[in-house]
Amino acid sequence: PASVEKGWRFWQLGIRKALDPLQAAWDVFSQPVPASCGQLLTQLLLCASLAVAAAELVCHWLVSSWLYPLGPAGIIATVCGLLVFLGLGLAPPLRCLFTLSVPTLGTEQGRRLLLSYSTATLAFAVVPNVLANMGAAGQVLRCVTEGSLESLLNTTRQLHAASRALGPTGRRGNQGLTFETQGNGSAFRLHMLKVTQGVLEDFSALEWQTRAAVLGTRRVATGMFVLGLLVESAWYLHRYLTDLRFDNIYETRQLTRQLAQAQATHLVAPPPTWLLRTARPKLSQEELLSCLLRLGLLALLLVATTVIVATDHMAFLLAQAAVDWAQKLPAVPVTLMVKYDATYTVLDFIPFLFNQPPVESPYLSSRQDFHWELRFTSPGCPLLPAQRPHAATALAAGSLQLLACSTVLLETYARRLRHAIAASFFPAQEARRIRHLHARLRRRYHRHQGQQPPSGPPPSPDLMDGTLDPLKNQGACVRGAGGLE
Incomplete structure (x- = not known):
């Protein structure tokens, strides 16, 4: 046991040393004004990295969704990257907004955005592919019909030629070979070709309309996805800065330290049910039951996605089998x-x-x-190849849906992470929120004790420790509230 405990402490020490550079980089990134040239360089480097990532995403979006050429897409992406770099470097609230968009994916709004984008991505790849394979099967039917009719008409012509080859010799004695056809074979052939061509044109028009509709939906879904993340993050940041009661239910280290300095730890003994301890995150039974119900609904969506992907593969296999069969038909x-x-x-x-x-x-x-020769496929009728399913798109859609499923369990932690990010960027506001939460806990305690709560805010712990420079200690308290929980 002693060796195990020693090894565990060694691993903890190693993990802390590995996280120290990340914590230092985060402290620099969340500072409104860098304190030194080194911090300024680090902050600019981090902003440049995020700007490059944003430019690459914009370029990929323009090329894949809007079908832009690579040159114009690169120019637009470069301009967007420069704007993002300037915004992140000059405006700390924009840095906070940009960072808040990451944990926003773990909330209910982010889950809806993920599911919408995955559905649009799946529809963009699967529906036109199924229609294309159906068109390939229809083309096989057309070619076989046309080839069979041509062979039948060719046989009729050969029999007519054989009948004429006998000439008057074969009709001596009023006996001879006669061959007659009822109706116009060419007109029947043209009618069949018109019917099959009309069916194929209907399929082609439906495929084109579906591709256009799905492409437009994907473009809108991508824009709404990014816009929704930014709007949700901006709404959270606005409420965090303007409402002291909003999302103020966390027992952070700063609150614990303030209660200990004010000798008011009895206010959280026992803690209220709505107070969440960030140091020991644990889901309640109600939260677990709610997560299971949501996971059940998302499982139905995964089953539907599996059926759609299986339909795409079945259509491909049928079209490929039909095309291979038509290509292997021999000439008799x-x-x-x-x-x-x-x-x-x-x-x-x-x-x-x-x-x-x-x-x-x-x-x-x-x-x-x-x-x-009897040919069952017409030489002038080209066979369309079967369209192979887009495995990468299906995997991307499935990954997005699995990510949405994981957000059900991670939603609580995503909310806590949003609070920690906002607290790191705005430590003064976090200090005011902690004092407000302290006062709320004190009112709750006195209400349960049947006493009249004292009026006014709780005393600042920096003034209770006997120091003579309250402004300096207040600044220290404000700066101490900025770390990630």
């Missing part, structure tokens, strides 16, 4: 041999009297061969 060679032999006999009754066969003398012999 047909040979028609027309042979005509004419003979005559003289006094054939004399051999008949002697029970002998009559002697036949050849009169005319004719033989002609006709060759053609």
Whole structure:
């Protein structure tokens, strides 16, 4: 046990040393005004990194969703990156707003945005792909129909040619070979081609309209996704700065330190049910039950997504099988041999009297061969290839939905992280919020004790420790409230 405890302490020490540079970078990033040239350089470097990431996302969005060429998309992304860099470097509230958008993904609003974007992404890839595969199967039907009709008409022409090849020779004695067709074969062929062409045109129009609608939806969904994150983060920051009661339910280290200095730890013994301890996050049974219900609803969405992706793969397999079958249809060679032999006999009754066969003398012999092929697909009808499903898009949509499922369990921690980020950027406001929470806990304690709560705010712990410079200690308290919890 001693060795295990020693190893655990060693790992804790290593993790703390590894997190120290990150904590230092965060302290510099959250400072409104850098205190030294080194901090200024670090802050500019962090802002530049975020600006480059934002520019890359904008470029990818313009190329993939808006179908911009790479050159204009790069120029627009560069301008956006410069604007983001200037905004982050010159305006600390914008840095806070930009940072708050990350944990906002873990809230209910972020979950809705993730699900909307994943649905739009899935529809953009799956629906047009299914229609394209159905069009490929329809093209196979058209080619087979056209090829069969051409083979039938070609056979009819060859039989007509064989009938004409006999000529007057084959019709001597009022006997001959005749071949007739009922109706106009060319008109029937044109009618069938028009029918199949109309079906394919309907599929093509539906596919084009679907692609246009899904592309527009994806563009709007992407813009609304980013705008929704920024608006939600701005709303939270506005409420945090203007309302002391908003999201002020956390027992932070600053509150614990202030209660200890004011000798008021009895105010949280026992703590109220609405007070959350950030040092020991734990979900209650009600929160767990709510999470399970939400996960059940999201599981239904995952099942629907699986069915849609399976439909896409089934359509691809059917179209591929149809195209392969049509490509492997062989051309059947047909040979028609027309042979005509004419003979005559003289006094054939004399051999008949002697029970002998009559002697036949050849009169005319004719033989002609006709060759053609039966093709079940028309050479002038190109087969469309089957469209393979976009596995990357399906994985991206599934990953977004799984991320949305994870936000159900992480929503509580995302809210706490938002509070910690806002407290780091605005330590003075966090100090006022802590004093307000202290007063609220004191009123609750006196109400439960049946006493009249004293009027006025609670005494500042910096004035209770006997110091003579309250302004200096107040500044120290304000600066101490800015760390991440």
